[in-house]
């Protein structure tokens with residue numbers, strides 16, 4: 001029988017760099033009172049649970065332990081970070097076959113327990129794997145989401161904030177499309193406190209718009225490659241992004257976040273999972289937000305969608 005989701009409980013499947021950094025961020029957030037860590041490498045899950053639990057006297061009380069899928073069945077959110085990560089030079093799409101195989105061993109375990117919470121996919125390629133999780137689980141579309149371009153958007157705001165000498169929280173700008181090489185910087189709506197980004201650039205003494213826009217968008221897109229070349233994996237930025245998505249769900253905050261979600265017609269997108277702005281609350285995706293796009297952005301968005309469809313059509317999900 002389905003267990004009702006417990007709003008104070010989270011589970012993390014995959015306790016490598018990303019899973020453990022996420023567990024650490026969530027422990028400090030005090031959003032949850034119970035956290036289950038699951039990994040095929042049980043020692044790894046147990047070690048992470050112990051290590052993170054030892055910080056508890058400096059945060060709030062929490063029951064954190066290594067467990068299995070029965071323990072996760074009533075979690076409000078199950079976060080999936082299991083799977084291979086990018087090696088230097090590899091794209092996210094290169095991981096797809098390895099990680100689909102891993103998802104085939106994870107998602108049915110969750111679905112067969114008639115899971116009632118939110119499934120939050122983080123493993124890459126995240127838009128594809130969110131679609132795969134949706135198909136393998138048979139869960140409703142609103143409750144299967146991916147971390148999408150929440151991280152890329154944070155990188156975009158950070159880099160723009162540095163460029164403009166302004167708090168990145170006052171930068172309103174978004175990366176949409178694929179969390180990957182076909183992602184799109186939505187410059188046409190980018191603004192700083194309501195001032196169009198190019199006007200704000202001029203106020204700060206920057207006039208080389210085309211060159212700066214191209215460089216900043218490339219820097220955002222290549223952030224992961226640069227970090228992986230230098231330290232083998234990226235995990236702190238994604239951990240903070242996942243914490244933000246968990247806050248939105250658990251507190252029913254309803255922010256607009258560019259999470260991976262199944263498209264239902266906004267901008268003419270159908271039958272594809274892409275990272276697009278949506279209101280996120282206790283039921284997952286509540287509303288897909290039709291933010292305006294320029295013709296060029298729209299064309300690139302459809303190209304990104306086509307890339308996703310091609311990858312999906314090459315997968316064996318039986």
Ligand SMILES: NC(=O)c1ccc[n+]([C@@H]2O[C@H](COP(=O)([O-])OP(=O)(O)OC[C@H]3O[C@@H](n4cnc5c(N)ncnc54)[C@H](O)[C@@H]3O)[C@@H](O)[C@H]2O)c1
Pocket residue numbers: 013014015016017018019038039040041044081082083084085086095099102105106122123124125126147148151179233234235238
């Ligand atoms: N979405 C994003 O923005 C983003 C950012 C960074 C990394 N990632 C992705 O997150 C994933 C994890 O990256 P990482 O650096 O933590 O890798 P990692 O190799 O450090 O950890 C992966 C973990 O998954 C576990 N695992 C493998 N198969 C499993 C299974 N069937 N069941 C349970 N656990 C299993 C492994 O034992 C390991 O502990 C990768 O796919 C990576 O590309 C996504």
